[in-house]
Amino acid sequence: MDKLLVICGPTSTGKTHWALYLAKKFNGEIVSADSRQVYAGMDIGTGKELPLGTKIRRRFFESHGHYVVNGINIWGYDLVSPKKEFSVSEYYKAASKIMAGIRKRKNLPILVGGTGLYIKAIIDGIPTAGIPKNDRLRKHLASKSIVELYDILAQLDCLKAASLNSSDRKNPRRLIRAIEIAQWRVGNISRSKKAEKKFCAMFDKNNILMLGLTLPKSELDKKIKVRVNKRVDEKIDEEVKRLLKMGVKWDMQSMNSLGYKIWRGYFEGKKTKEQIIDKWTVDEKNYAKRQFVWFKKESGVIWFDVSEKKFPKNMEKLVERWYNKMTNAKKD
Numbered sequence: 001m002d003k004l005l006v007i008c009g010p011t012s013t014g015k016t017h018w019a020l021y022l023a024k025k026f027n028g029e030i031v032s033a034d035s036r037q038v039y040a041g042m043d044i045g046t047g048k049e050l051p052l053g054t055k056i057r058r059r060f061f062e063s064h065g066h067y068v069v070n071g072i073n074i075w076g077y078d079l080v081s082p083k084k085e086f087s088v089s090e091y092y093k094a095a096s097k098i099m100a101g102i103r104k105r106k107n108l109p110i111l112v113g114g115t116g117l118y119i120k121a122i123i124d125g126i127p128t129a130g131i132p133k134n135d136r137l138r139k140h141l142a143s144k145s146i147v148e149l150y151d152i153l154a155q156l157d158c159l160k161a162a163s164l165n166s167s168d169r170k171n172p173r174r175l176i177r178a179i180e181i182a183q184w185r186v187g188n189i190s191r192s193k194k195a196e197k198k199f200c201a202m203f204d205k206n207n208i209l210m211l212g213l214t215l216p217k218s219e220l221d222k223k224i225k226v227r228v229n230k231r232v233d234e235k236i237d238e239e240v241k242r243l244l245k246m247g248v249k250w251d252m253q254s255m256n257s258l259g260y261k262i263w264r265g266y267f268e269g270k271k272t273k274e275q276i277i278d279k280w281t282v283d284e285k286n287y288a289k290r291q292f293v294w295f296k297k298e299s300g301v302i303w304f305d306v307s308e309k310k311f312p313k314n315m316e317k318l319v320e321r322w323y324n325k326m327t328n329a330k331k332d
Contacts, residue, residue: 002103003326004203005110005319008033008119008295009213010288012223013306016049016074018213018315019112023072025316026323029102031095032076033113033122036257038086040078041243044236045259047227048077062101064094075102076113082243082254089129092121092199099202108323116294123208125200131184141176149175156182205300209322211315212301214292219307224284232277237263258287 005028007015019030032038036046043050056065056078066075075098080086099122102109111122120126141149150169154161160178168174215223240263248255250264262280265271271279295301302318304311 002203003108003207003323004123004209005108005323006119006123006208006210007110007112007213008114008116008210008298008301009303010215010220010291010295011047011114011284012220012227012288013213013215015112015114015213016047018306018312019110020070020072021312022316022319023108023110024070026108026319028108028110029066029073029075029105030110030112031098031102032074033095033111033115033118034076035086035091035115035118036259037077037113038079038091039082039254039257040080041246042082042239042254042257042260044231044234044239045257047231059101062097064098066098082246082248083252085253087129087133088117088121088126089199091118092126092129095122096202114291116291116298120298121199122202123205123210125202127199128181129199131181134180134184137180137183138176141179144172146170146172146175149179153179153182156186207326208300209319210298210301211319212295212303213306214303215305215307220288221285224288225281228277228281228284231259232273237266237273240267258283 005022005026007019007022009015016030016032019028022028023030034046036042037048039046050067051069054067054069056067058065064075064079066073067077068074076095079094080090095118099109111119113119117126121129141152144152146169149172150161150164153175156179160182164174164178168178214220236259240260243255243260244267250261255261255264259280262276262283266273266276304315308314
């Protein structure tokens with residue numbers, strides 16, 4: 001019986017640390033669910049925190065490489081060049097192959113990260129991921145205002161338009177994608193169901209255990225500040241400089257990531273490093289809030305406060321009960 005352990009929650013709560021801990025205990029392999037860590041060469045700003053000298057490894061039967069940290073395989077890093085765009089459908093395809101390899105080795109896949117859409121793609125599936133991009137339409141819509149985009153969507157799919165939250169209504173990229181999907185469905189009624197079945201859930205919901213990690217706000221804010229300063233000490237600015245020399249542009253998807261786009265003002269001589277650090281810290285705190293809100297809406301997440309003394313033991317006991325139950329059920 002296939003099983004999946006998910007560790008999610010806000011940034012700076014130690015998700016990867018605890019995933020490594022549990023992987024040792026339960027014969028697991030880690031799969032990153034972080035939309036920033038998919039980019040090769042973007043290591044410091046994305047928090048990959050790989051030990052010095054760690055090299056990517058490949059298996060002859062798997063197209064994606066992995067890192068080995070403390071004896072544990074970590075997948076999902078370096079899936080694409082920072083010069084290329086990367087969608088949730090491409091993540092799904094990569095993760096599908098990775099998960100198949102882990103299953104073949106009869107190990108426990110541990111999905112770890114804070115990108116809610118990536119995790120949702122694995123556990124729920126994303127039907128619209130199979131609907132292709134329409135570059136011509138995107139170019140046509142690029143000059144439209146947010147109000148105009150919303151009106152276009154409302155005409156094509158009033159139910160979808162009405163269901164959008166306030167954040168999505170103000171996000172031109174998401175509005176354009178929603179229009180793209182709505183228009184494709186209108187012109188491809190016969191193909192729609194087939195395309196939307198392509199990206200179905202990878203695991204039975206009954207075989208998934210979802211753990212959410214959190215911290216009291218004051219403590220989380222401190223950890224975020226420490227983490228930002230650590231990345232500055234590790235020369236994140238040098239990493240950004242190297243990416244720019246490689247030909248990565250500020251308007252590329254990869255450089256629009258948190259921790260990277262903010263450095264543009266510094267490199268253009270408009271802001272000091274101190275201003276960048278302060279703004280980056282604020283942005284990370286706001287990002288943590290959005291992550292918490294996203295995962296709080298997900299049903300079935302069991303939350304742990306990592307600052308509590310009994311947290312490691314309580315978490316391990318819960319995973320052990322679930323793991324043994326699943327393993328015994330498979331034997332039966």
